[in-house]
Amino acid sequence: MPRFHWEDFKPGSVETYGPRPVTREEIIAFAAEYDPQPMHLDEDAGRGTLLGGLAASGWHSCAILMRMSCDWFMLDSSSQGSPGIEEVRWLRPLRAGDSITLRRTVVDSRASKSKPALGITKFKYELVNQAGEVVTTLVCTIMFGRREPAAAGASA
Amino acid sequence: MPRFHWEDFKPGSVETYGPRPVTREEIIAFAAEYDPQPMHLDEDAGRGTLLGGLAASGWHSCAILMRMSCDWFMLDSSSQGSPGIEEVRWLRPLRAGDSITLRRTVVDSRASKSKPALGITKFKYELVNQAGEVVTTLVCTIMFGRREPAAAGASA
Numbered sequence: 001m002p003r004f005h006w007e008d009f010k011p012g013s014v015e016t017y018g019p020r021p022v023t024r025e026e027i028i029a030f031a032a033e034y035d036p037q038p039m040h041l042d043e044d045a046g047r048g049t050l051l052g053g054l055a056a057s058g059w060h061s062c063a064i065l066m067r068m069s070c071d072w073f074m075l076d077s078s079s080q081g082s083p084g085i086e087e088v089r090w091l092r093p094l095r096a097g098d099s100i101t102l103r104r105t106v107v108d109s110r111a112s113k114s115k116p117a118l119g120i121t122k123f124k125y126e127l128v129n130q131a132g133e134v135v136t137t138l139v140c141t142i143m144f145g146r147r148e149p150a151a152a153g154a155s156a
Numbered sequence: 157m158p159r160f161h162w163e164d165f166k167p168g169s170v171e172t173y174g175p176r177p178v179t180r181e182e183i184i185a186f187a188a189e190y191d192p193q194p195m196h197l198d199e200d201a202g203r204g205t206l207l208g209g210l211a212a213s214g215w216h217s218c219a220i221l222m223r224m225s226c227d228w229f230m231l232d233s234s235s236q237g238s239p240g241i242e243e244v245r246w247l248r249p250l251r252a253g254d255s256i257t258l259r260r261t262v263v264d265s266r267a268s269k270s271k272p273a274l275g276i277t278k279f280k281y282e283l284v285n286q287a288g289e290v291v292t293t294l295v296c297t298i299m300f301g302r303r304e305p306a307a308a309g310a311s312a
Contacts, residue, residue: 030219033219033223034219034220034222034223035219035222035223035226036223036226036231037226037230037231037235049236049237050236050237051237057222058238058240059215059218059219059222062215062218063186063189063190063191063215063219064190066190066191066213066215067189067190067191067192070191070192070193074193075192075193079193080205080206081205081206081207081246082214082246083245083246084214084243084244084245084246085241085243085244086243087240087241087242087243088240088241088244089239089240090237090238090239090240
């Protein structure tokens, strides 16, 4: 029985998890595999770009955010998955040596109309660095099992 | 001098790249690092979920898509980066053994109002499997250097 169900994510609630350090080695390893643009691989190459130095791939920041949400609550939840992402914003570079915190806001929550055992929760995630600056924001919807399924017809 | 500039992405154009094979080993390696939910790590665990078997993390499908776009044109382009993603849809599971093609549609293209050397292109990407099914879609905006900067005032 997982700890977190749909009922545990109350609209308006804001919670944080972390911090997690980000290393040069992992920035370069991710980029080499999935996004080998020079500014994600090399300090000098990054200096000549808008990023102003080595910075993680935006996709790496999303992957780190996902892992933090797994370690925080997703792996101990009734998650049934997500249909996708509504928006990602890469606002500031994610740097080697940064220490990041994940802030989670419950934007919206509703019972499934068709499945009484499911609820649907919309989150806004923010990755925040050690200076309090928001690096990445992400809005997504996740389906969770309910602790107590709706009575027949009650959620239609 | 990169090969691809803003001028090379014509609204309405549709092109494809690939195919690329997807292996069980890489699905599990990505998941172990960034999204260790059981259905991304283990065939039996996946069978009990909506995914119906082992399937790649949605974030892995995005990372593979990014790598394919790099190998196809991004690394030989005047890209200045992206402010983020407008939408991701995970429509079907990405499976071990799949062979995927990347389809790129230029949705919109405009000159930068403030920077005469830049243009802004909106793409829709679709990852398509060997059965012709769309697995993942992604809409994003990328800034590119122009081959021929606008005359002063011309793009204001």
